[in-house]
Amino acid sequence: MTTGHERAWTIGILAALAALALLPLAKPRDDTLNFVFVILLSITMAQSWNIVAGFAGQVNLGHAAFFGLGALVARTLWIGGTPIAAGMAAGTAVAVAFALVIGVAAFRLRGAYFAIGTLALAEIFRTTVSNVLPEISTLPVAAIGGYRLTHRYYLALGLAAASIVVVAELSGSRLGLGMQAIRDDEEAAEASGIGAVRLKLTALALSTALAGLAGGLFAYYHISYYPAHPFSPHWTFDALLMTFIGGVGTLQGPVLGAVLYVVLKEYLALRWVDIHLLIFGALFIAIVLALPGGLVQAAERVRALTRSR
Amino acid sequence: MAGLVRPRAGAIRWDGGDLARVHAHDIVARGLVLVPEGRRLFTSLTVEENLELGAFSPRARAAAPESRERVYALFPVLRERRRQIVRALSGGQQQMVAVGRALMSAPRLLMLDEPSLGIAPRLVSAIFEALAEINRGGVAVLLVEQNVPASLSLAHRAYVMEGGRIVREGTGAALLQDPHVRRAYLGPLAR
Amino acid sequence: MSVLAQQLVLGLLIGGLYGLAAAGLGLVFGVMKVLNVAHGELIMLGGYGAFWLVTLLGIDPFASLGLVVPLGLALGVILYVALFGFVVRADEETRVKNSLLIGFGLALALHATAVRLWTADERSVPTPWGGAVLSVGNLSLPVVRLASLGVALGLIAILHLLLTRWRWGKAVRAAAEDWQAALLTGIDVRRAYVLAFALGTGLAGAAGTLVTISYSVSPSIGLEWSLKALIVIVLAGLGSTFGIFVGGLVLGVAEALSAFTFGGPYREVAGLVLFVVILVARPRGLFGR
Numbered sequence: 110m111t112t113g114h115e116r117a118w119t120i121g122i123l124a125a126l127a128a129l130a131l132l133p134l135a136k137p138r139d140d141t142l143n144f145v146f147v148i149l150l151s152i153t154m155a156q157s158w159n160i161v162a163g164f165a166g167q168v169n170l171g172h173a174a175f176f177g178l179g180a181l182v183a184r185t186l187w188i189g190g191t192p193i194a195a196g197m198a199a200g201t202a203v204a205v206a207f208a209l210v211i212g213v214a215a216f217r218l219r220g221a222y223f224a225i226g227t228l229a230l231a232e233i234f235r236t237t238v239s240n241v242l243p244e245i246s247t248l249p250v251a252a253i254g255g256y257r258l259t260h261r262y263y264l265a266l267g268l269a270a271a272s273i274v275v276v277a278e279l280s281g282s283r284l285g286l287g288m289q290a291i292r293d294d295e296e297a298a299e300a301s302g303i304g305a306v307r308l309k310l311t312a313l314a315l316s317t318a319l320a321g322l323a324g325g326l327f328a329y330y331h332i333s334y335y336p337a338h339p340f341s342p343h344w345t346f347d348a349l350l351m352t353f354i355g356g357v358g359t360l361q362g363p364v365l366g367a368v369l370y371v372v373l374k375e376y377l378a379l380r381w382v383d384i385h386l387l388i389f390g391a392l393f394i395a396i397v398l399a400l401p402g403g404l405v406q407a408a409e410r411v412r413a414l415t416r417s418r
Numbered sequence: 419m420a421g422l423v424r425p426r427a428g429a430i431r432w433d434g435g436d437l438a439r440v441h442a443h444d445i446v447a448r449g450l451v452l453v454p455e456g457r458r459l460f461t462s463l464t465v466e467e468n469l470e471l472g473a474f475s476p477r478a479r480a481a482a483p484e485s486r487e488r489v490y491a492l493f494p495v496l497r498e499r500r501r502q503i504v505r506a507l508s509g510g511q512q513q514m515v516a517v518g519r520a521l522m523s524a525p526r527l528l529m530l531d532e533p534s535l536g537i538a539p540r541l542v543s544a545i546f547e548a549l550a551e552i553n554r555g556g557v558a559v560l561l562v563e564q565n566v567p568a569s570l571s572l573a574h575r576a577y578v579m580e581g582g583r584i585v586r587e588g589t590g591a592a593l594l595q596d597p598h599v600r601r602a603y604l605g606p607l608a609r
Numbered sequence: 610m611s612v613l614a615q616q617l618v619l620g621l622l623i624g625g626l627y628g629l630a631a632a633g634l635g636l637v638f639g640v641m642k643v644l645n646v647a648h649g650e651l652i653m654l655g656g657y658g659a660f661w662l663v664t665l666l667g668i669d670p671f672a673s674l675g676l677v678v679p680l681g682l683a684l685g686v687i688l689y690v691a692l693f694g695f696v697v698r699a700d701e702e703t704r705v706k707n708s709l710l711i712g713f714g715l716a717l718a719l720h721a722t723a724v725r726l727w728t729a730d731e732r733s734v735p736t737p738w739g740g741a742v743l744s745v746g747n748l749s750l751p752v753v754r755l756a757s758l759g760v761a762l763g764l765i766a767i768l769h770l771l772l773t774r775w776r777w778g779k780a781v782r783a784a785a786e787d788w789q790a791a792l793l794t795g796i797d798v799r800r801a802y803v804l805a806f807a808l809g810t811g812l813a814g815a816a817g818t819l820v821t822i823s824y825s826v827s828p829s830i831g832l833e834w835s836l837k838a839l840i841v842i843v844l845a846g847l848g849s850t851f852g853i854f855v856g857g858l859v860l861g862v863a864e865a866l867s868a869f870t871f872g873g874p875y876r877e878v879a880g881l882v883l884f885v886v887i888l889v890a891r892p893r894g895l896f897g898r
Contacts, residue, residue, distance in 0.1 A: 420793055421792070422789055422792065422793070441792075441797070442792035442793065443792050443794075443795050443796055443797045443798070446792075446793065446794065446795035447795055451793070451795075452793050454789075454790065454793060458787055458789065458790035458793070459790065460782070460783045460786050460787065460790065460791075461786070462782075462786055463779070463782065463783070463786075467779060470779070471779060471780065471783050471791075471794050471796070472794050472795075474776070474780065474794055474795040474796050475795040478795065519794060523794065523795055
């Protein structure tokens with residue numbers, strides 16, 4: 110994968126996002142905006158998960174915990190009167206703080222144990238929150254009156270663009286290369302003087318910062334929801350699926366995966382509620398067994414085939 | 419030859435067939451049994467259980483009772499310790515279990531990879547005597563060894579390999595006298 | 610005091626099922642380093658299998674084990690040959706990671722299918738004993754759950770016998786310790802793996818049946834039981850079949866204590882915290898080697 114290729118994709122995706130910025134001017138229906146919002150949020154979740162999985166090579170199954178923390182803190186502050194921007198910032202800070210504390214212990218675990226360990230930690234968070242805050246959180250009437258979907262929409266756009274820029278920057282930077290070295294062979298990287306733990310923590314910090322912001326966005330977007338909902342593991346699993354199927358470790362993979370996932374979910378939900386999960390589950394297995402680079406790798410193979418004609 | 423690693427080219431002929439494509443466990447069924455380097459015993463199981471597992475293939479299973487008696491006759495200490503977990507045995511005794519387990523597989527060709535590694539000299543000669551006995555019983559023995567004096571004094575036929583190539587071959591007795599062999603393995607002052 | 614004792618007893622009763630659930634997962638992981646996180650979904654399928662057999666054929670719920678277990682064995686063979694068999698071609702660390710991922714995809718697919726086929730509602734199965742209760746002093750022991758514990762223990766004992774007395778059981782243990790050495794002894798390791806995976810799935814089916822009989826089944830129990838099984842495996846380690854069963858009992862009791870001390874909703878948290886602590890502090894588990 111040449112940097113030039115990735116730069117092309119970065120520009121392309123950012124251009125598409127810029128085009129989407131014009132969408133509200135066409136006065137579309139609310140469900141259209143909501144649909145694109147979900148895609149944008151998914152892109153952010155997938156791309157943020159990709160940082161730890163694709164670059165540092167660790168399967169983090171606790172991603173939802175940071176999404177949830179961001180949402181929790183932001184929501185609490187915002188309903189209490191703090192402006193949403195400050196709320197989201199605080200949410201992110203809390204998420205990253207927890208991530209670093211957890212990361213120091215969790216990164217002592219290898220591979221699969223890290224995965225199930227982070228899953229257990231996230232479940233601890235979810236269970237606790239669901240017990241401490243079992244009631245639904247609803248916006249006060251005044252806030253509902255002043256609700257502007259377009260504000261949330263632009264925020265989502267900005268966040269998605271930010272996540273793409275972060276990954277693009279990581280790709281070429283020394284930081285990113287160091288992370289990839291760890292992903293490919295941690296012992297060898299350590300032996301060459303690359304501080305594995307610090308790099309993994311950096312990746313985790315970036316990843317959870319974006320997830321925390323996404324959580325704040327979620328809190329800003331929904332009028333009412335159960336506080337434990339953003340802690341649900343399905344947020345992690347969705348991000349994992351989208352990233353893997355698109356192509357983990359690539360820039361465009363999570364974006365493609367996210368778009369495909371949301372579109373399939375929306376259009377197949379009519380006949381069979383979770384059929385998109387069945388399809389993605391099967392696709393996922395196929396990818397793990399045969400095509401680890403996901404759709405991006407598949408596209409490359411097709412391109413190589415057609416080029417060699 | 420044991421089938422754990424596949425050859426990239428060429429054939430391994432045995433009994434009229436080519437072993438290159440045969441599964442490792444089937445190779446054992448055909449009579450080629452390897453005692454691997456480092457013994458690779460099932461250390462959490464007892465001596466008895468390790469021996470019993472040696473007789474896994476149907477042909478070996480049929481002969482199991484006699485094979486077991488032969489193993490205990492060759493290595494009496496194993497009969498005493500047959501209920502012990504292998505991990506509790508000394509290196510030399512473990513090597514006996516490894517050879518015993520291979521014998522339980524009813525081999526026609528017994529292959530051993532560095533059996534003397536890490537074993538007290540006294541036990542090494544006991545094991546080598548056992549190998550001679552096994553050979554007299556009609557089992558061909560292929561021995562890969564760094565212990566030159568012991569193995570050359572035992573071998574009917576020997577091949578010296580250096581850097582992956584066969585550089586000398588002959589009877590064991592002849593090679594023991596060969597000046598090249600003596601200098602390389604027995605020291606520069608050897609004549 | 611008797612409230613606590615009652616809670617502990619109930620914790621023991623479900624702990625036996627935790628142990629059975631973990632035994633299947635632990636067998637597969639111990640033998641071939643395949644971490645099938647869809648194990649919970651297999652338990653769920655076993656539960657639905659029992660439900661349908663009882664509903665359609667009217668047989669006694671415990672008797673349905675006689676059909677669910679063989680079906681589970683067969684399903685295990687199919688899953689290994691079609692799916693997990695490909696994972697074992699890699700080295701150990703890759704095996705664990707890939708099987709985790711594949712298990713995840715499988716769990717997703719099975720869960721979605723279950724929701725489609727049977728809706729998200731809970732189902733349970735009535736037994737002839739109904740809500741009968743055995744009274745011992747101040748304690749009430751629900752007969753159905755007591756019987757389930759007994760069956761679970763019995764199945765664990767059978768597994769232990771299979772692994773220690775049966776030729777192929779020993780072959781499975783040999784392959785678990787050193788698959789190359791096993792090949793050199795003439796053991797068809799591939800067949801040993803198929804056997805282990807089939808046994809694991811059969812045990813999952815049995816666990817699911819008992820869960821449905823004693824509690825209920827719904828598509829969402831999959832994730833929950835996968836986690837329970839994982840917690841028990843980490844708690845108990847992989848060295849001993851009975852050790853895993855005891856580990857399940859320990860988890861059940863720990864959960865009961867936690868619910869009693871901190872309140873019902875915190876039942877789950879105890880197990881999860883225990884899990885994380887042991888994972889970080891003593892990965893071998895309490896009885897592991």
